[in-house]
Amino acid sequence: MTIDPEDIPLLRAEQRVRTFDEMPELIRQIGQAGLRVFLVQGVFDIVHAGHTGLLRASHRIDPVNGLVVVGLENDETVRRNKGDHRPVNPLTDRLTVMSELRSVGLVFGYPDTPDYDDPETYLARWRALGPDAVVAASWDPHRSLKEWQADQTGTQLAYVDYRHDNSTTRMLRAVGYEE
Numbered sequence: 706m707t708i709d710p711e712d713i714p715l716l717r718a719e720q721r722v723r724t725f726d727e728m729p730e731l732i733r734q735i736g737q738a739g740l741r742v743f744l745v746q747g748v749f750d751i752v753h754a755g756h757t758g759l760l761r762a763s764h765r766i767d768p769v770n771g772l773v774v775v776g777l778e779n780d781e782t783v784r785r786n787k788g789d790h791r792p793v794n795p796l797t798d799r800l801t802v803m804s805e806l807r808s809v810g811l812v813f814g815y816p817d818t819p820d821y822d823d824p825e826t827y828l829a830r831w832r833a834l835g836p837d838a839v840v841a842a843s844w845d846p847h848r849s850l851k852e853w854q855a856d857q858t859g860t861q862l863a864y865v866d867y868r869h870d871n872s873t874t875r876m877l878r879a880v881g882y883e884e
Contacts, residue, residue: 710738718804744836750792762867764808772810831858838863
């Protein structure tokens with residue numbers, strides 16, 4: 706699929722949703738147009754202020770020549786790593802919500818099912834996508850692991866100094882959701 710990177714901000718929300726298989730070529734095209742791709746990865750199950758703040762901070766890395774691309778974990782990955790009752794919202798719904806956010810250029814779901822405890826499973830993703838940088842919070846407790854992953858794949862990390870103490874897990878516990 707060919708896309709003019711200048712048209713991305715003009716795309717309707719449903720046009721911002723792409724497949725993983727489309728993303729390597731789209732990222733290449735975006736780079737050829739002189740833009741930098743900042744990959745933000747996560748579940749984004751119940752979107753809260755921590756999520757939107759992270760995305761805004763990611764967009765501010767390079768608001769003129771940068772594009773935030775969000776990769777969402779698929780439902781099986783979330784179940785494997787967070788429990789049988791998660792995600793609350795299926796991938797299709799999470800893709801729809803994320804595509805509506807102004808700071809997000811493109812969004813896609815990952816087809817693989819990595820184990821969070823096996824950091825090498827993420828290397829193939831980064832190599833296939835070839836982003837300019839993967840966004841990581843400066844306070845991330847897994848910072849050294851992400852640095853190792855970036856080093857292994859020749860990918861840069863783009864640190865954002867944004868912290869919000871809420872999380873989807875914390876919100877679910879507060880309302881008595883059983884995991």
